[in-house]
Amino acid sequence: MLFAYSNAVSIVENMALAATDMGVGACHIWGAVLASLDDEDLVASLGLPEGFIPLCGLSVGKTDEVYKLRDADLSRIATDYLD
Template sequence: MDALQCLYSRVSTRDFNDKPVSSADVAEIVRAAGAAPVGMCRYADKHLTVVKNEAFFKAVTAKTPQVEGRREAPFYGARTLIVVSSKLSDAPAIEYADAACIVYAMALAARAKNVASVYLWGFLKTVRADEKLLAALDLPEGYSPLSALAIGYTDEELKLSDAPRHTLSLNEVD
């Protein structure tokens, strides 16, 4: 798979099976975070947490509204989660942009390793609002969890693609 094929073949998975991701693959995916661009080069303000704690997954799931017939939200059966946290910045919202770049870098690395993934944002509102859940992440002082990538495997085929699956509107200014 070349770089463009990897880019075009990334897809959100919302039905993970129980197969665990190897420590070597988790390490490679986490390493890819260091390839992401970060505003003002403030890598020292970012922090990653690999979460495999069953009790954490259960507690968050219990607080999440479910849709009948769909895999349990918000983790969809994933058993490994990488949370991206940041110190809050004086430049409005830049830490959210940083987190997005970091998650995306990890999602591409996951795809390159044939590991399925999904970007998760919504559940962190629940975590930030719950002292116990927040404490369970054991973050260094001053960091807030902003985005996450759930990783794992799926029984669905991870297809290879040579084109993007979505189209954005475009105008040109000459």
């Protein structure tokens, strides 16, 4: 089951990258997705296949923000390099 989470997030991340490339605003949305799990009618309205649940989401829309390169703080994600 865990691979389903990985697949879904990989898809959403690629959607976010594509949106950014197109100058479209995008934001990963987890809070609303989590909250929706408590609302059976809302989940049903999504029309997902039987047995599926919402795992992640991406809001997209027009934005006035101009994306530009920025320095990433690499210390935010601990990384071990194996020899």
